[in-house]
Amino acid sequence: MHTTYVVVTLLAVVATGFSGIAALAHFRPILPGMAAAGVPRSWLTFPIGTLKTAGAAGLLLGLAGVPWIGVAAAGLVLFFACAVHTHLLARDYSGQFALANGFLVLAGATLALGVAGS
Incomplete structure (x- = not known):
């Protein structure tokens, strides 16, 4: 595996995993941004927190040798x-919008590097 792919993927795993766990735990600092975007608080557990955490786990499994889960x-x-x-x-x-864009770029870079390395 290419070093850049591994580093970018690990960054995506840590960032998305933290974000997913924060949503699952209803971490107080994220609540105002979610409310400003019109996201119901009940969505923090499912689908938001669950999908982010599952995505992070999938990326990690992809690095661990199960590439189709990647x-x-x-x-x-x-x-x-x-x-x-x-x-x-x-x-x-707000800052939540900037974070969403950052996560999008990170996930897109992970995908692009993964496809390029295949």
Whole structure:
């Protein structure tokens, strides 16, 4: 595996995993941004926290030698594209919007590097 792919994927695992766990735990600092985007608090557990955490686990399993599960990057790209879209619809350009864009770029880089390395 290419070193860049491994490093970017590990960054995506840590960032997305933390974000997923924060959503599952209803971490207080993320609540205002979610409310500003119009996301119901009940969605933090499922689908948001569950999908982020599963995506991070899938990326990690992909690195650990189960490459077909590594396609989680494609799912994360779709997830974060929807998150960016949600913030745009709500006209919420807060820090949460910036984070969603950062996560989208990170997931997209992971996907692109994974496909290029195949």
